[in-house]
Amino acid sequence: MKSAFTLFWFFLCAFPALVLGAQPPIPGPPELPVKGYVLIDFNSGKTLAEMNADERLEPASLTKIMTAYTVFRELAGGKIQLTDQVLISEKSWRTGGSKMFVEVGKQVSVEDLLKGMIIQSGNDAAVALAEHVAGSVESFADLMNAHAKRLGMTASHFTNPNGLPDPDLYTTARDMARVTLALIAEFPQYYAWYKSLDFTYNKITQPNRNPLLKRDPTADGVKTGYTKAAGYCLIGSAKRDDMRLVSVVMGSASPNARAEASLALLNYGFRFYESHVLYPVGQPIETLRAWGGNLEKLPVGPGSTVAAIIPRGTYDQLSAHIEKTSDFRAPIASGAQVGDVVVMQGDDEIMRVPLVALEELAQGNLWQQARDSVLQLF
Known part of the structure; x- marks a missing residue:
């Protein structure tokens, strides 16, 4: 007869798979008689x-x-x-x-x-x-x-x-x-x-x-x-x-x-597997504060389509965030890389796509530059 400790340990080990719906590993691809x-x-x-x-x-x-x-x-x-x-x-x-x-x-x-x-x-x-x-x-x-x-x-x-x-x-x-x-x-x-x-x-x-x-x-x-x-x-x-x-x-x-x-x-x-287009190329995914330019907000998006292929049933484990290379200070050309779009599956990074400016950030006039210089101090 199994001890109470043994039963408890079995339940503890099985609990994540039973309750959280852990996915079984994907089997190897078929063996095919081809070159x-x-x-x-x-x-x-x-x-x-x-x-x-x-x-x-x-x-x-x-x-x-x-x-x-x-x-x-x-x-x-x-x-x-x-x-x-x-x-x-x-x-x-x-x-x-x-x-x-x-x-x-x-x-x-x-x-x-x-x-x-x-x-x-x-x-x-x-x-x-x-x-x-x-x-x-x-x-x-x-x-x-x-x-x-x-x-x-x-x-x-x-x-x-x-x-x-x-x-x-x-x-x-x-x-x-x-x-x-x-x-x-x-x-x-x-x-x-x-x-x-x-x-x-x-x-x-x-x-x-x-x-x-x-x-x-x-x-x-x-x-x-x-x-x-x-x-x-x-x-x-x-x-x-x-x-x-x-x-x-x-x-x-x-x-x-x-x-x-x-x-x-x-x-x-x-x-x-299941495939998902997360962000089409050129789609604005955020507007970020720009400094010293003719725009206060600069739209940014992926330089190429962000698409993920993942084990079926794991879509809810996906997340994405952006990482900026630096503060956005004019001038910045349209299409210039300003960071990365990072896609995570759980704790693992599975993809990194360049984040680009979707509009040109031209040098602002003297007032815009002076104002932004003061604002950045605070």
Whole structure:
């Protein structure tokens, strides 16, 4: 028979978990039969699970994510238009692999070529877009690599727009996640095409090759890829409530294996984590006393979006505060860092984002400067 002390000690140890609802630890991510994978929260950019995420691998048609991103940047810069008519070259027409079935000598709009590449995975469409944007596949590859460098894709190199095998064409699961996150964030109007179930061109209707669109109603992208050397690859994305996850699976043994692996990662992330945007970039979160300037109160806010990915059920443990670098004395440029936004989970600091001035604090007139000098003495 247990002593009263033993029972008391058991109750004392169990009390925090029973009464305070202590969360069990998050289990390890699923073990998947692939060459490499990564799972990332869109809001915060945090990695939730990974395996060989930085190993150099062949991307196959995942390359077309970078191709689309490069074309979208050209559209955003006004250098090309969706309505541009692209003359189909023999090089584009002869490109092997998956096809949109463009015809040599015909003119096709940039919008149709993008949809043919995104939805039908047309290698011919990718070449036509590359030639229209940069004049040649080689010059377009230079653009791709410039964008990859800017995005921090340090382990990637692109030599063509469609992912057909080339010894100098390589990437990593993490790098492919980077460009996918950028594409979704910068071009939501075009990203909507990735959830289209089919596309018809030249009286030929072809289905979207992404199996997640039919297996998960919350999935809305992104891209499949396959070559014999690369294996079966899939970038998936799904949004449930306000939480979006991006998964990259590379080197699966079959189409079904890559779909199952992608679903396993997405379900793992949604099951055990929750994502919250605490403060959007540029949102005023406080106005602070400014000295010697043309303003008495200076609005400040985060220099980048403050988003937290936390174990599910622990939102009430979050708190945030600001830490100023010094008193606010003019002049201060708009966008200048004046401190940090610090996010805590319980007693642990989990994030620190620059706090910036949201307006310019110009030098005040002589009266304002003199007044503030006197006020600061008190």
